[in-house]
Amino acid sequence: MAKAVVTVIGKDKPGIIAGVSKTLxxxxxxxxxxxxxxxxxxxxxxxxxxxxxxxxxxxxxxDDLNLLGKRLTVEIHTQREEIFDAMSRV
Known part of the structure; x- marks a missing residue:
């Protein structure tokens, strides 16, 4: 199963969880x-x-999550799980 990690950080406000969940x-x-x-x-x-x-x-x-982050004024990063796996082997 292909997986990814999505991280969000920014000033708290209503709609962050709803926006990210809807985009996903x-x-x-x-x-x-x-x-x-x-x-x-x-x-x-x-x-x-x-x-x-x-x-x-x-x-x-x-791109869609980055655009959402700009609208919500938060930082959203998305990385495939295999990137984390590769980093742990280095």
């Missing part, structure tokens, strides 16, 4: 695990997602 759903991506917290007024979230049903190229997903 729009790409037919299932959220496998999520962790989120607010430190003072800074929102942080990490998601493990399943890419098996991704409806387009991974770069299109990244």
């Amino acid at each position: 759903s729009d790409h037919n991506i299932n959220i496998l695990d999520v962790s989120q917290t607010i430190m003072s007024d800074i929102f942080t979230m990490s998601m493990l997602v399943n890419l098996a049903q991704l409806d387009e190229e991974f770069n299109k997903l990244q």
